[in-house]
Amino acid sequence: MRHVWSAAALVLALGAAQVVAAEPVDIEQRIDRLLGQMTLDEKVGQLNQLSGKEFTGPATDKVRSMETEIRNGRVGSMLNIKGVADTRRLQALALQSRLKIPLLFGLDVIHGYQTVFPVPLGESASWDLEAIEESARIAAREAAASGIHWTFAPMVDVGRDPRWGRVMEGAGEDSYLGTRIAAARVRGFQGRQLGGVESVMATAKHFATYGAAIAGRDYNAVDMSDHLLHETYLPPFKAALDAGAATFMNAFNTLNGIPATGHEGLQRDILKGAWGFKGFVVSDWGSVREMVVHGYAKDLPDAAAKALVAGSDMDMESNAYASSLAAQVKAGTVPVALVDDAVRRVLRKKFELGLFDDPYRFSDPARERAALSDPRHRQAARRIAARSIVLLKNEKGALPLRRGLGTIAVIGPLADARRDLEGGWIVKSDAANLASLVDAVREQAGPGTRVSYAPGCDVACRDTAGFKAALEAAAKADAVVLAVGESWDMSGEAKSRADIGLPGRQGELFEALRAIGKTPVVVMMAGRPMIFENVAEQADAILYAWFPGSEGGRAIADVLFGAVNPSAKLPMSFPRSMGQLPISYQQYETGRPVRDLKNIVYKSAYIDAPNTPRYAFGHGLSYTKFAYSDLRLSAASMTPSGKLTLSFTLANTGPMAGAEVVQLYLRDPVASVVRPVKELKGFQRIELQPGQQRTVSFTIERDTLAFFNRKLEWTAEAGQFELMVGSASDDIRLRQTIVLDAP
């Protein structure tokens, strides 16, 4: 494929705000010309990525030797460098190299650069694709102005085991929701085309199956059928690719005995072969070297050869390519054509970003100042955070809080937290500039209301000495808000938990409040679903706020006081017990399903717990009520090339304006491969005023009904299908059967 750009056309396409790479160029010809001039060492240099963390400290020997490597053209990309000053300084070194090939600067801009948005799992709970795209766009704008070309996001790994701390970074358990969110995030980061100075390259990671680590332990092995791989774990990657993801990152795990980094089937056959990916694959941090530890390569040179041959183009921090790839080529172990292909892929992105025309175009002090002080970014963070907060339970009219209360006590280890609001993966903490939940309640409670605060304990909550003061504050209050959950560093990479309950004795603080006759409104913060059975049973109201970001305190208060009506829905099932894990609504029917809870003998059940989760995928309440009625179909059957429309009426029958995320599920009751009891196939977020109603429609086509058959062909089999529409995977309001005719 040839990339011929016209700057004028691109400016038109992207809008005036996007200044794009100048000069009409034929990128492929320029790559050919450059590649023809490169020595083998210089080629390998383009595939070498180093961490620049040390560059921010004193000039050690290591820093000096890295500087020399850059000047010698032996480094293609740096990670962990940020800011105009540092990126310019290092780019200047690269421009002293013989061929003056600019560096690429990559960084983990996961849920915001300076403005912190909710952690990705939390943001996914909004089911609001525009909001998700907008947060990525703002993150890209801030990062790009600071010299960053490339973010290592989005993580599109499906996660069905909340023990795995990295569920925090993904879109949850569902493949379909994952595909839609993956595409939105890629669009947000990259804009409409690479080359805009307010965009960064996206990375679909971690290719593949990293989220299926056995027992939820990070980096653990994965063993998976081809069927599950194709049907559930690969589609979000394919969606990211279709949305234009410039790069992919491979993964730390083995898949069926082969490290993902050395997996030819994944990287060459599927990604670069069947899917036709033209970007490049970066390894995960040290994952080339770790193939030796896995027992898949005998030493670093062997690992370098195996990774490159398998399709891993750039080596992040293993120093395997830099130290041994050239020798492997000379020894004939690695064909130079494969090295050339990898280098082409990297150079292509540098050309597309416009770096050969202006290597400093992303590091712009004026743009950096403007982007990092734009008040609209914080406003968006507050709006998006409020849309991400899930109302899990609300009884006895506990929420929203009434205005004009005499005293509100805000209790709990997270009540005055700031750093924790920001969540796990931030570029730099801006905690000093945040309003905690107590601050925000004070801002919004109104002049006549006194707000008291007592933490009770810290997040670890091993010591209950502070309970007394908390109980005293609660005793005097007209309403009690209890903020509990994880600290920011309990979820994320290498943060697997064997027990995902409320940390320490936090649950006892809730019980102690109940014992003095106070039932608090519970606000929970975490990067994963937690288990909190006593609270779920006894609390009147629970808000799940995840780690909501820079404006998270205010966003929670917006929901507590009803300035925002909650509309978020869970992107992951919340289990009742650890023994239920892994868990997903998308189960397969057994031959012995439980139909009646009183009869579980010789049924697929636990004798000591229900099969159902505490809160199901798609669950989330509102302060208003929505009625679903009048389901109609444009036709009762369709041909394989046809379509039909399912419509129904959604009405806001409650007292407040609100938004409902309507969900479409499918069941294929009889097929050549057993199909799940329910699969999400569509959703829409609909805003309605009180009393307002609207017709909502979904189009059903062959792809809606298709699945991977035994031969892994994407097929739709003639017969009956059940369509279900509802407010959650366990709250189906309307059903209808349709027929797919034989071809």
Ligand code: NOJ
């Ligand atoms: C390891 C993580 O798995 C990956 O997601 C991240 O992008 C790299 N480290 C770089 O920080």
